[in-house]
Amino acid sequence: MEQESPLVREVFPELVDELVHLLEKEGERELAICVWDVRMIGECGCGDDFCQSIRTSDHPGGQPYGPGRRCVPLLPSSGDLILDVVYGRIMYIEILGRPPLRRPVQA
Template sequence: MTPDEPPLLPSRWPILTAQIVAALRDEGENGLAEQVATLRVLQICDCDDDFCQSFYTQPPPDGAYGPDHRNVALIPSWSGMLVLDVVRDVIMFVEVLYRPPHD
């Protein structure tokens, strides 16, 4: 990683990474699970809600994601929410709500 490159998700939050992979595999989303190790944390959500720990793995869209977008709602190992925004089978945004701080 160069100094300008955003960190890989597993190096920043290894436990969260494992939780996302496990939740994707539980839902049969094996192709998406394979991507998780290579995701970069490009931008943290700036909503300022204290229960939100969401982040972008691709540049944020200018408006809506469009017709190739789908939400992948997962059952996380914590009592909160985990939803992925996926466009053309690429994880774009990871919505993490009501989870203890990232680790």
């Protein structure tokens, strides 16, 4: 049986709290609700030291998302947070120029 990818909120709870706040501030209520249930499929993998982006859906690299895609730039206190959304589903969380994400301490 294949194991499900972890929820982003379990891996980076502070990030998800911030995303919810910023999305609500931008009037993106549906996305603020949806971000609680996105799964961390993988890291960006670009190797740039300023990038901590998260893939939340399988998607072939270098390929456009196609119809229904929109970009949702947010206004965090530092760096950049940008969501790629396709038909209301968060596909990618772009995290650039921000302090390192912290994982919760496991007991």
